[in-house]
Every structure is written in C-alpha cells, then in structure tokens.
Amino acid sequence: xxxxxxxxxxxxxxxxxxxxxxxxxxxxxxxxxxxxxxxxxxxxxxxxxxxxxxxxxxxxxxxxxxxxxxxxxxxxxxxxxxxxxxxxxxxxxxxxxxxxxxxxxxxxxxxxxxxxxxxxxxxxxxxxxxxxxxxxxxxxxxxxxxxxxxxxxxxxxxxxxxxxxxxxxxxxxxxxxxxxxxxxxxxxxxxxxxxxxxxxxxxxxxxxxxxxxxxxxxxxxxxxxxxxxxxxxxxxxxxxxxxxxxxxxxxxxxxxxxxxxxxxxxxxxxxxxxxxxxxxxxxxxxxxxxxxxxxxxxxxxxxxxxxxxxxxxxxxxxxxxxxxxxxxxxxxxxxxxxxxxxxxxxxxxxxxxxxxxxxxxxxxxxxxxxxxxxxxxxxxxxxxxxxxxxxxxxxxxxxxxxxxxxxxxxxxxxxxxxxxxxxxxxxxxxxxxxxxxxxxxxxxxxxxxxxxxxxxxxxxxxxxxxxxxxxxxxxxxxxxxxxxxxxxxxxxxxxxxxxxxxxxxxxxxxxxxxxxxxxxxxxxxxxxxxxxxxxxxxxxxxxxxxxxxxxxxxxxxxxxxxxxxxxxxxxxxxxxxxxxxxxxxxxxxxxxxxxxxxxxxxxxxxxxxxxxxxxxxxxxxxxxxxxxxxxxxxxxxxxxxxxxxxxxxxxxxxxxxxxxxxxxxxxxxxxxxxxxxxxxxxxxxxxxxxxxxxxxxxxxxxxxxxxxxxxxxxxxxxxxxxxxxxxxxxxxxxxxxxxxxxxxxxxxxxxxxxxxxxxxxxxxxxxxxxxxxxxxxxxxxxxxxxxxxxxxxxxxxxxxxxxxxxxxxxx
Numbered sequence: 001x002x003x004x005x006x007x008x009x010x011x012x013x014x015x016x017x018x019x020x021x022x023x024x025x026x027x028x029x030x031x032x033x034x035x036x037x038x039x040x041x042x043x044x045x046x047x048x049x050x051x052x053x054x055x056x057x058x059x060x061x062x063x064x065x066x067x068x069x070x071x072x073x074x075x076x077x078x079x080x081x082x083x084x085x086x087x088x089x090x091x092x093x094x095x096x097x098x099x100x101x102x103x104x105x106x107x108x109x110x111x112x113x114x115x116x117x118x119x120x121x122x123x124x125x126x127x128x129x130x131x132x133x134x135x136x137x138x139x140x141x142x143x144x145x146x147x148x149x150x151x152x153x154x155x156x157x158x159x160x161x162x163x164x165x166x167x168x169x170x171x172x173x174x175x176x177x178x179x180x181x182x183x184x185x186x187x188x189x190x191x192x193x194x195x196x197x198x199x200x201x202x203x204x205x206x207x208x209x210x211x212x213x214x215x216x217x218x219x220x221x222x223x224x225x226x227x228x229x230x231x232x233x234x235x236x237x238x239x240x241x242x243x244x245x246x247x248x249x250x251x252x253x254x255x256x257x258x259x260x261x262x263x264x265x266x267x268x269x270x271x272x273x274x275x276x277x278x279x280x281x282x283x284x285x286x287x288x289x290x291x292x293x294x295x296x297x298x299x300x301x302x303x304x305x306x307x308x309x310x311x312x313x314x315x316x317x318x319x320x321x322x323x324x325x326x327x328x329x330x331x332x333x334x335x336x337x338x339x340x341x342x343x344x345x346x347x348x349x350x351x352x353x354x355x356x357x358x359x360x361x362x363x364x365x366x367x368x369x370x371x372x373x374x375x376x377x378x379x380x381x382x383x384x385x386x387x388x389x390x391x392x393x394x395x396x397x398x399x400x401x402x403x404x405x406x407x408x409x410x411x412x413x414x415x416x417x418x419x420x421x422x423x424x425x426x427x428x429x430x431x432x433x434x435x436x437x438x439x440x441x442x443x444x445x446x447x448x449x450x451x452x453x454x455x456x457x458x459x460x461x462x463x464x465x466x467x468x469x470x471x472x473x474x475x476x477x478x479x480x481x482x483x484x485x486x487x488x489x490x491x492x493x494x495x496x497x498x499x500x501x502x503x504x505x506x507x508x509x510x511x512x513x514x515x516x517x518x519x520x521x522x523x524x525x526x527x528x529x530x531x532x533x534x535x536x537x538x539x540x541x542x543x544x545x546x547x548x549x550x551x552x553x554x555x556x557x558x559x560x561x562x563x564x565x566x567x568x569x570x571x572x573x574x575x576x577x578x579x580x581x582x583x584x585x586x587x588x589x590x591x592x593x594x595x596x597x598x599x600x601x602x603x604x605x606x607x608x609x610x611x612x613x614x615x616x617x618x619x620x621x622x623x624x625x626x627x628x629x630x631x632x633x634x635x636x637x638x639x640x641x642x643x644x645x646x647x648x649x650x651x652x653x654x655x656x657x658x659x660x661x662x663x664x665x666x667x668x669x670x671x672x673x674x675x676x677x678x679x680x681x682x683x684x685x686x687x688x689x690x691x692x693x694x695x696x697x698x699x700x701x702x703x704x705x706x707x708x709x710x711x712x713x714x715x716x717x718x719x720x721x722x723x724x725x726x727x728x729x730x731x732x733x734x735x736x737x738x739x740x741x742x743x744x745x746x747x748x749x750x751x752x753x754x755x756x757x758x759x760x761x762x763x764x765x766x767x768x769x770x771x772x773x774x775x776x777x778x779x780x781x782x783x784x785x786x787x788x789x790x791x792x793x794x795x796x797x798x799x800x801x802x803x804x805x806x807x808x809x810x811x
C-alpha cells in the first residue's frame with residue numbers, strides 16, 4: 001500500500017509520501033499543492049489532507065481534489081479533514097442562547113466561538129485575534145478552548161504564552177494606505193487564512209462533482225484506509241484527537257472499468273450474455289486465443305464480457321477480479337500455497353520436461369460476481385492459478401451451461417500442462433514422472449480431487465481447438481464422459497493479412513531475393529519447442545553445397561522473434577546469419593515479419609494449435625512442422641506447408657533444404673495456406689461456431705434443468721494442504737542445504753587454489769631472489785676482471801696487435 005499526505009505540516013508519518021509547501025524535514029517533499037501534483041496517475045492507495053482545503057479559494061478547491069482523484073488508484077480512498085462549519089455554527093447558536101442567562105463562562109465561550117468562526121477568515125496578520133487571545137497569561141476558559149481545539153489548541157497555548165501582545169497587532173497605517181494594503185494582501189495570499197468553509201452538504205456536493213463516490217462522514221477514530229489508526233494522524237497514541245472541531249469525511253475513487261463492464265440493457269433477439277473467464281486477457285498464447293474469441297463474438301453482435309485475474313488491455317469489456325473487489329483475499333492459507341509452487345514443484349522437476357506444471361490453488365470464488373449471475377452461458381479458458389476444481393464446481397452449481405475451452409493439457413492432468421508423452425492422466429497421474437520427489441503423490445491427489453468435484457455435473461461441455469487435444473480429453477479420466485467438441489481458433493484476417501513478400505521484406509530492410517527462414521516462440525527454452533532439433537536440422541541443411549553457395553552470396557537469413565533463443569543464436573558461430581527481433585507485441589509488425597518470411601519453422605514436439613501457425617498461414621507463409629498436435633489439422637503436406645515425422649531431424653533438414661532450393665513452390669503453398677485460413681479460420685467463422693454451440697446448450701439446458709447438480713460445494717481447501725506445504729518446505733530446505741553445500745565446496749576449492757597460487761608465488765619469489773644474487777655475483781666478477789692486471793695486459797696486447805695488422809706491407 002502507498003499513501004500520500006498533502007499539506008502535512010510538521011505532523012506526518014515517515015511511511016507515507018509527505019508533501020508541504022514549506023518544510024525543513026527530510027521526509028517531506030516541498031511542493032505547492034495548488035499546482036499539479038508531482039506524481040503519476042493511479043500512484044496511491046490513499047490520499048489524506050487535514051485542514052488544507054479550507055485554505056484554498058473555491059475556484060482552486062475543485063482542481064486540487066481532481067488532482068487527488070488523478071493520483072489515486074481505482075477504489076483508492078480520499079480522507080478529508082476540514083473545520084466543521086455546521087458544528088461551529090451550532091455551537092455558536094448554543095452559546096449565544098446561554099449568554100441570555102448572564103453566565104460569565106458563557107460570555108467567555110462566546111468570545112472564543114466567535115473568533116473560531118470568523119478570525120481565520122478575516123484576519124490581516126499572522127495569528128490574528130485568535131493568537132492574541134491564546135497568548136494571554138490567564139485564559140478564562142482554557143478548558144473549553146482545549147476541548148474545541150484538542151491537542152493542537154493545547155500545544156498552541158503553550159507556544160504562544162508569554163509572547164508580547166504587540167507581536168499580534170493588526171497592521172494599520174492611515175498615512176500609507178497603499179503599502180498597508182499590499183502587506184495585508186500578501187499575507188492573505190500566504191495560505192494562513194481560511195478562504196472558504198465547508199459543512200457536510202457542501203463538501204459532499206464538491207466531492208461528487210469531482211468524481212468521487214461512496215462519500216461518508218466518519219469519526220476521527222475510524223477509516224476505510226487500511227491500518228490508518230497505526231499512523232496517528234488524526235488520533236494521537238494517547239487517544240487524544242488532534243482536531244476535534246473537524247469534519248472527517250472519506251470518499252472512494254470509482255473504477256471506470258467496472259462501470260463499463262456491463263451487459264447491454266436491451267433484450268435483443270438472439271443476443272446472448274456470455275462471460276469468458278481466463279487468467280489473463282492478452283498475456284500468453286492461450287489468453288490471446290481466448291481474447292480473439294471474445295472479439296469475434298462481439299463482431300457478430302453478441303454480448304461477450306471477459307473476466308480475468310490479470311488485466312493488461314484497455315478493452316472496456318474486460319475486467320479483472322481486483323477491479324471488482326480490490327480487497328479480495330484469496331485464502332487465509334495463501335502463505336502455505338506459496339510454498340508449494342516454487343519448492344514442491346518448480347525446484348523439484350525432472351529432466352523430462354520444463355514446461356509449466358501448476359498447482360491449482362489458491363483460487364477465487366466467482367459466484368458472487370453480478371455479471372456471472374446475469375450471464376446466459378459461461379466459457380472457461382486457461383485458468384491456471386485462478387480457478388480450482390472447487391471454484392469451477394461452484395460455477396457449475398449455478399445451473400448455467402458452462403463451456404471449458406482447453407488450451408493445453410492442464411485441465412485433464414494432475415498439474416502438467418503438457419505430459420511429455422506420459423499417459424497417466426488416463427488413469428491416476430500417480431508417481432508423476434515430471435516430479436523428482438512426490439511423497440504425497442501430488443499430481444494424483446489433484447486429479448482425484450478434480451474427478452470427485454467435477455465429474456457429476458452434466459452442464460459442462462469441453463471444447464478443444466485441435467483433434468489431438470480432443471482425443472486426449474476423450475481418453476482422460478476426468479472428461480471421458482463429457483461432451484467434447486472441436487472448434488479451431490479464429491484469427492483476424494484483416495490484421496494478419498496477405499502482404500507481397502517483396503513489400504514486406506522492403507519494410508524490414510531485407511533484399512528482395514533473400515531467402516528468409518522464420519522461427520518464433522514465447523519461450524524457446526521449453527524442451528517441447530524442439531529448438532535443439534531445429535538447430536541440428538539447420539546445420540545438416542547448411543552443409544549442402546547449393547546452400548553453401550547461397551550463404552556465400554548472402555542470400556539466406558534467419559529471423560527469430562520471442563524472448564531470446566540461445567540455441568539458435570549459436571548458429572551465428574557457423575557464419576549463418578541470425579537476426580533476433582526480440583519480443584514483438586504489435587500484430588501489425590508481426591504481420592510484416594510473417595509476410596517477409598519464405599517459410600516458418602515450427603519444430604514443436606507437443607502443441608495444441610499454436611497461434612503463430614494460424615498467423616503465418618494467414619499472411620501467406622507456409623509452415624514446416626513436425627506432424628504433432630494441431631499442426632496435422634491445419635497443414636496439408638505439400639499443399640499448405642510441410643509435415644515431418646516427429647523428431648525426424650533428417651526429414652526436417654530435407655524439408656528446409658527443399659524450401660531454400662525451390663522457393664517458387666513454397667510461395668504457391670503460402671497462397672493456398674492464406675486461402676485456407678481466410679475460408680475457415682476467421683474470427684466470425686469461429687464465433688459463429690461457438691454461438692451455435694452456445695444456443696444448443698442453452699436450449700437443451702432449459703429442457704433438462706433437473707439433471708444439473710444443484711448442491712454448491714462449500715469447501716475451497718484441498719486435502720492435505722498443510723502436509724504438502726510442509727513437504728514443500730522440507731524440499732526447499734534440502735535445496736538450500738545442497739546449494740549451501742555446493743557453495744561451501746566451491747569456496748574450499750577456491751581457497752585451495754589460492755593457497756597453491758600463494759605457494760607457487762613464494763617459490764617463484766625465492767627463485768627470483770636466487771637469480772638476482774647470481775646476477776649480482778656475475779656482475780661483481782666482471783668488474784673484478786676488468787680491473788685486474790691480467791685484463792689490463794690483455795687489453796694492451798690487443799691494441800698492439802691491431803696496430804701491427806694495420807701497418808703490414810702489401811704482398
């Protein structure tokens with residue numbers, strides 16, 4: 001949580017972001033709050049200001065509150081504290097009535113309440129008559145003043161006492177009227193005086209006009225701001241209210257997303273109310289596929305809404321669970337669940353697969369969401385880490401038809417999203433081969449729980465985008481008795497459109513005659529993506545003499561998009577040109593990338609119906625893929641692309657070679673691929689097939705309502721949670737111990753190597769010293785020789801010999 005305190009003065013909490021126009025405190029940002037606040041939109045969960053608003057003229061108050069609204073997050077709380085005009089006025093009338101009885105105390109209280117009402121609005125000098133009153137040594141009604149002003153009044157009296165009254169004299173100078181007026185004007189604009197006063201009606205009206213809702217009066221001791229009392233801003237640690245004469249009011253920033261997330265009010269013939277439920281709206285391939293269905297349904301004028309856990313789009317028909325209820329607490333046992341995913345699963349995986357394996361808890365009960373209850377039909381999608389068997393059962397128990405579109409194998413297994421060839425999901429998922437240690441047989445427990453919670457419902461229909469996934473679902477223990485339909489994904493053919501390759505290559509600065517191979521994946525590190533097999537196939541292919549000649553002429557290029565692919569990048573060491581395009585989020589940019597490629601390489605070993613398969617084909621680019629999953633449904637070998645036996649590196653290499661040496665034939669395949677998508681995989685084609693299924697299910701459901709299990713499950717806690725979490729903790733501890741052991745071993749090895757290096761250094765230094773001594777001895781020996789009589793005699797003999805040789809007569 002992030003909180004903001006505006007006009008904090010000297011009373012603030014360091015955990016908050018504190019702002020004031022003047023401050024010597026290091027924890028306070030100096031800023032004029034009458035101007036635009038120096039913070040981005042939706043930066044804070046709460047904004048608080050006490051006795052600030054009344055110092056702004058009415059013309060500036062609206063802008064100030066609009067800035068508070070801007071920096072608040074949706075559902076954020078604004079807390080406003082101002083002098084309470086209504087309370088002051090009622091107190092004035094009460095005391096005025098008491099003065100009629102001649103009470104001396106009432107007379108003193110009257111003097112004070114009149115000052116409280118008017119002095120800060122009319123004063124011309126700092127402190128005003130109120131300061132003169134409080135500076136007196138003997139305040140006749142001090143208890144009453146402190147009762148009205150609270151802690152601040154008590155503090156003010158102590159600080160003003162014994163001050164000279166001349167310190168608080170009104171500025172009057174009849175001889176210099178202009179100068180006096182200027183001085184007074186400067187003071188009144190300084191911010192000390194009250195420029196307006198508020199009561200509950202006027203402040204409520206102003207907050208409503210600004211855009212706040214759920215406006216309410218509260219006590220100094222209560223607040224919607226989480227843990228507000230811990231910060232002691234309105235109530236001190238001793239329980240004393242700082243400013244008891246105040247009006248305390250709170251308001252909430254509305255969530256405009258929720259306001260627009262509604263079904264059409266009109267009951268139109270043939271228009272269904274549909275809620276799509278997904279973990280995300282556009283992050284990830286499954287999320288994008290589900291979102292495209294939503295777009296298609298709205299395209300054919302159906303009332304489709306999307307409810308997600310994590311929202312990334314700005315679509316007004318998409319809402320997240322946190323938008324609906326920001327204080328949603330998933331479960332009290334959330335900390336236990338946090339142990340299981342990272343330690344019992346992620347750090348406990350075998351080498352068989354590194355594709356996601358998810359634990360279905362914690363989950364969110366959606367049955368209280370108003371739009372869920374208004375819907376004619378509910379369509380579940382990829383809901384990992386958002387929904388569990390219990391929450392899905394609660395949706396089914398509402399008695400509506402529910403469609404579950406499978407995007408991978410997770411719904412029918414005990415946790416793995418792709419089984420890596422394992423078929424245990426058909427029976428029990430016992431002793432999962434993707435987990436190293438599974439003392440509690442986690443996968444089997446999850447599958448058993450799913451079967452017990454979901455198998456009795458007759459209003460659940462399964463849809464798969466591919467025949468392969470439909471076959472898996474039909475053979476699964478969980479869905480073997482459910483109705484299963486195959487409806488392929490749809491795609492926006494106006495976005496992923498046919499662009500002539502010469503045009504697309506020019507857009508990407510690729511020469512028109514360059515043969516371009518394309519590979520892409522969200523996460524190429526996944527083993528099932530088959531990148532290592534693709535690299536082997538490319539190396540084989542590039543050994544061909546004709547391909548070598550094309551490489552030498554610079555006519556081959558490999559494009560790669562996604563979150564990096566180190567295996568593919570290694571080809572650059574073989575002088576094979578690789579261009580990494582990074583993670584591409586723009587569909588328009590992707591359409592040019594697909595269109596610029598002569599062929600898309602898709603070496604997945606397990607896959608449902610990849611989005612990039614449809615996207616590439618829609619752009620007129622044929623695909624070379626292993627004959628697995630949904631690729632078999634879409635690729636007609638030799639007509640719209642090429643299919644190769646799974647894991648056949650030689651076959652894949654030959655297909656790539658064929659594409660490089662016969663680009664014209666592959667261009668024709670691309671045209672046929674484009675026609676295939678255009679005719680049967682557009683958004684409206686997919687949406688109409690879903691609509692037909694929806695209508696059939698609704699009609700059948702209305703005539704067979706008694707077959708639906710009506711009992712809503714009341715348990716949202718999986719069995720054995722604490723035990724599994726403890727085991728996760730044990731595995732985490734073992735992992736940490738192993739890491740610590742490995743680290744200690746490495747430290748010991750480094751220390752040994754350092755000791756050996758130091759020993760070698762000492763030996764080298766000793767040898768160097770020995771050589772230096774020998775060198776010094778040799779130098780001394782040479783000097784001794786040069787100075788000896790023998791050396792002098794020898795030098796003389798050499799000179800005589802040289803002289804005689806030079807005077808020898810010629811023969």
